[in-house]
Amino acid sequence: MIHTLSSDAFAGALRAPKVSGVSPLFRAKIRVNGQSVRCYVKPLPDLIECPATRRPVDNQEIINEALGYVLAEACDCRVPEVAGVILLEREKIPQQVVEKLKQVGAGPLQQNYLCWFSQDMNHPNLVQKHMGGINLDFLQQRRLKRLVKHLIEAPDTPKVIAFDDWLFNSDRHPGNLLASTPELTLIDHGRILIYPNWRPGKLGACGPGYTPSNRLRNFIDTHEPNWSAKLPKKSEMIMAYNAFAVSFRDRGEAAARTVLAEFFDALDIDAIIQLLQSRHDPAAYAKASGMFI
Ligand SMILES: Nc1ncnc2c1ncn2[C@@H]1O[C@H](COP(=O)(O)OP(=O)(O)OP(=O)(O)O)[C@@H](O)[C@H]1O
Ligand SMILES: [Mg+2]
Structure with missing residues (x-):
């Protein structure tokens, strides 16, 4: 099961992750069911450039993350214990991450971003x-x-x-x-x-x-x-x-x-x-x- 949260649940950014991949990513505390959970947070722009047509298209990545998570869980694969979607205003996102968002999105910077979050499991990849x-x-x-x-x-x-x-x-x-x-x-x-x-x-x-x-x-x-x-x-x-x-x-x-x-x-x-x-x-x-x- 995933959580769908509004930005009230955001309790502040934490130290930047030791490693990150291609996506803009940060760590933060998020309140889930009354508990403060340390999470990795991935803001996802609404539009991306389609690699096939080079045109802006809807970015389905947030849905991919959520679907992949619930299906993995249903198939008894191990996934981070807590995860979900949180809508964050741009002001809540650390500046370096906003800079990266400028590069990955296909539209102008947004006021709000849908973000995928998952509990920091403290294991290295x-x-x-x-x-x-x-x-x-x-x-x-x-x-x-x-x-x-x-x-x-x-x-x-x-x-x-x-x-x-x-x-x-x-x-x-x-x-x-x-x-x-x-x-x-x-x-x-x-x-x-x-x-x-x-x-x-x-x-x-x-x-x-x-x-x-x-x-x-x-x-x-x-x-x-x-x-x-x-x-x-x-x-x-x-x-x-x-x-x-x-x-x-x-x-x-x-x-x-x-x-x-x-x-x-x-x-x-x-x-x-x-x-x-x-x-x-x-x-x-x-x-x-x-x-x-
Ligand atoms: N819930 C988590 N617990 C522990 N580490 C995490 C978690 N989520 C992400 N990470 C760390 O952050 C790294 C980047 O996260 P993620 O793979 O989601 O981003 P990405 O930029 O989309 O990756 P890629 O380069 O594969 O496209 C992971 O390789 C992992 O080391
Ligand atoms: Mg990755």
């Missing part, structure tokens, strides 16, 4: 954990091996890959997984449905030359050839994928509909739900992944 603070080439190779080993040994890696296959997540690099144990914590679902320029019932598009693929599977296979094609990982992915259909029917669909109701009308919601369901054919999944059962 996998890149931070294994690659942080080194600049010697030979050490880098060793650390990279350690990072790949971590992913190979984490029990839920096949499930995370299958989850991203289902939702067409084009951005699950190891920086989007937190190094919690025994399960990894999934963060950053900003690029499910390929890219946040999707419209109801239709996948997004990254532009010419992009072929949809699973970044995490590719990353592991590059360093450990054929990892994903071997048993038992291959069957673990298929089994996890099959279980998503059941979780979606039992819990995920209702959670997704609640999130979508904040943004779309009934027809559009049905189109999005159908798109998610249409990908639940296990035989098609096995075939598409070159995994014959």
